[in-house]
Amino acid sequence: MSIYQEISSNQRRTVVLVFFFFTLVIFLGLVLGAVWGNSYFGLGLAVVVGLLYFLFSWYGGSKAILMMVRAREAKKPEHTYLINIVEGLALAAGLPMPKVYVIDDSALNAFATGRNPQQAAVTVTTGLLQKLNKLELEGVIAHEISHIKNYDIRVMMLAAVMVGMAVLLSDFILRSFWIGGHGQRKEGNQLGVLLLVVGIILAILAPLIGELIKLALSRRREYLADADGALLTRYPKGLAEALKKIKGDPDPLVDYANRATAHLFISSPFRKGAWNSVFSTHPPIDERIRKLEGM
DSSP states (O other): OOHHHHHHHHHHHHHHHHHHHHHHHHHHHHHHHHHHTOHHHHHHHHHHHHHHHHHHHHHHHHHHHHHHTTEEEOOTTTTHHHHHHHHHHHHHHTOOOOEEEEEOOSSOOEEEEOSSGGGOEEEEEHHHHHHOOHHHHHHHHHHHHHHHHTTHHHHHHHHHHHHHHHHHHHHHHHHHHHTTOSSTTTTOSHHHHHHHHHHHHHHHHHHHHHHHHHHHHHHHHHHHHHHHHHHHHTOHHHHHHHHHHHHTOSOOOOTTOOTTTGGGBSSOSSOOOHHHHHTOSSOOHHHHHHHHHTO
16 A cells, blocks of 8 residues: 555544444443443443543643653754754654654663654654664664654554553453442343453453554554655665664663553563563564565
């Protein structure tokens, strides 16, 4: 697909995600109500909490993420070099200048966030600035700028919101169930029991489901951002060499990264391990390098 088709696809994915998000919230609200003995109360609580959570994440999610990872705004003259690279690539991509942030961390990593290009931000670690040369850093920044241009940041942010809300409501359900609920399940019919059982199973599986959703959304987006970033710089080798250095980083752990924000980074911010490999939100880095070197 062309870049414009990818942007349209991401906008459609946004609508689908919002629809799925509210459907899931309504279902979990009904289950919560069944546990408490009042479906309407559970549904109303879920809708209110879900709406507040969604609005907070939509308008304040980017700032919350930046605070979570302890990012600080890049300013001249300390970060003139970085700011100039971001500004040049944003201009080449036809985008407004995103805000630029830095994380004081030796790991080699970067990410973009924001609900649209007008509210976007690009964040890099100090380790990345210290260990990459200009062409490699341009490759990484171009990758993040491509996420912004393709509206990947909106899709990935909504995925994080949806998963977080599902886990939150699921936790309410499990806690309410284990302490016996408030309504002793007055509705006691077969449909209510079935709804309750399905809801409890979903509540238990919510973290795994969340990881699988982020997997489905993230991996293809990384390949696309690699390709678009290479198109933007006209130098695929720059990003390929940067990914090689990122792969060889002896300490890839970004100290304040967590499962909710991992899919935003250019590479997994966790140390390598069997569990992290199976549930990685990123495609194999060797495959990404191979594709870039074949361009």
